[in-house]
Amino acid sequence: MGKAWPDTRRVTFLPSGLTVDIEIGETLLKAAQNAGLHINASCGGSGVCGKCRVLLKTGSVAGGLTEKLGEPDRAAGWRQACTAVIENDVTVEVPAGSGKLAGGLSTGVAERHRSRLRKYDIDELRQAGLLQPPVEKLFLELPRPSPVDNMADAKRVIQGLHNQYDEKAMVVSLSVLRKLRRVLREDDFRVTVTLARPVHVYKGKNFLVNIQPGNWTSRSFGLVFDIGTTTIYGQLIDLNTGKILDGAGDYNGQISYGEDVINRIIYAETPEGLATMARVAAETMNRLITKLLDAAGIDRDEIASITIAGNTTMTHLFLGLEPHSIRRAPYVPVSTFFPPMRAGDLGLELPHHCVALIFPAISSYVGGDIVAGVMGAGLYRTEALTLFVDIGTNAEIVIGNRDWLVCAACSAGPAFEGGGITHGMRAADGAIKDFSLDPETLEPMNITIANRPPLGICGSGLLVIVAALLSHGVIDRRGKFTRHQTSPRLREGRSGWEYVLAWREENGADCDIAINEVDIDNLIRAKAAIYAGIKTLVEEVGLAIGDLEQIILAGAFGSFIDLDAAMAIGLLPEVDPAKITYVGNGSLMGGRLSELSNHIRRDVVEVVGRMTSFELSEVNGFKDQYIASLFLPHTDLELFPTTAARLGLKKIEAKFSKAFPG
């Protein structure tokens, strides 16, 4: 069957004449957003503020009629863009005072750049010859014992595996032996066996880890976990199809014992502290496992395998390894490799036969989560010179290709995960993820996740907001409000000058949602650490930014990243946006592939062995790079020529330095 193309309709906006093709069922507000057109909308598209009204000129839409529009307005053709759903080609007029082109970020459809989602699907794995699950279910129909065939039950199974599947060396686990007699006879010697194929130990020997009466080969499931310092995410995987059946996340229970890794380590150094850390992480995971299995209607016993990745401290704490030396120079972990183990031995409520793989780490500050990302994104197999950046509280940077890899970690702070930002939040429903600004009235267009009334700002929203404020001269290149414009949205708040994104009555919080100079300063420090880390590492291996052939982003951002905004604030180096892709949670992606491919499990050992880790604080010039990066986008605009021209930064700077000398 051919690919089903989405059914689209054309929306024309007047008076600009901008047009955009958009899928049936999307809203007019989404169409405007895609077109890079600003429509006043401060309630996140939830239908509350009543500011997004547009006038229908031709065609029809479904909905768009709320109590904010009186009967005469409705009859005249006014509709609310956020609730008006596209069914036909339409032309709408955007009233004066709304509908300016979104300044700086977008000057039309063709110029707005989003990172493309990089997928690594099961077909690609199959085509590359990498699909070989480490845990597999096989169905056996065995001959019944008889006076001339009275071999032991275990030998009968091993013989059957050899005859039917050419399986040779096999170790049968004690738990299988204990139930073998009963299970074989329950369905007349028709059984499903679960084989685990370890790659590093017991070379060449497979383990027979479970046996069930009847044919259960169509039901084989695995779990993948990313143990983050703040959040633990899990996914349930169908090992036959490679599909993600469900995903869930929750705050890491360890958070009550310290917000960051250093405080967790300090707590783990107290009596019982380490055991507590391991227990509460497992408790969070057990809650998520129950949630995932219940939602999918899958029995706990059907889980054959689990892959876990986390930063080095999280892995140590989960496994009960003393993390003391991780926080003290020369920053030595107990181990960077971990043997395959039984999930039950780790405090996880999973069956005895469930095998756990823990991703290996590089160093104390480049952990298994990054290794999983490198494997998942295929960085270790590509010829292209690649920059991989995982942005979270710590930003980890990897540069290289299939021939060589170098890596480093830099402390970015939690701004990109919503931490240290007055109204910051994770990428969840109600988070402002996109934004533009009317250059004259300074009225906002807030787009939130799930079109809920705004609750706060997530990482991707933060980039776009600061970039828009910069491009309209609302803030200067130091991130300070220029105060030359007047708007009720600009005011002096408790933490200095701020811009109000959503008034209390329009949002889902119990106060006005604003962004202030302290927030912007935290963002600037975070992006400076990352940019300086990238530039230092690139130069340390004798390259220049221009040599990079592709950039792969992973981490905290909840959806596609606005690349224009990322370059406008100087988070990412200025490159052709077509070179940039986004993988979401790289740790989960790598974990999922490891559930499906023994090749990835085998290759990871070799990859870890050839990744060279740099300690940035020890590298000459890193500090200078960091200080130079504490401007938007950078002290040296020559590093961002296209961005500076697009945003008119030199002109804005000249205008303000004239009007407000000093």
Ligand code: FES
């Ligand atoms: S009513 Fe449509 S965005 Fe607020």
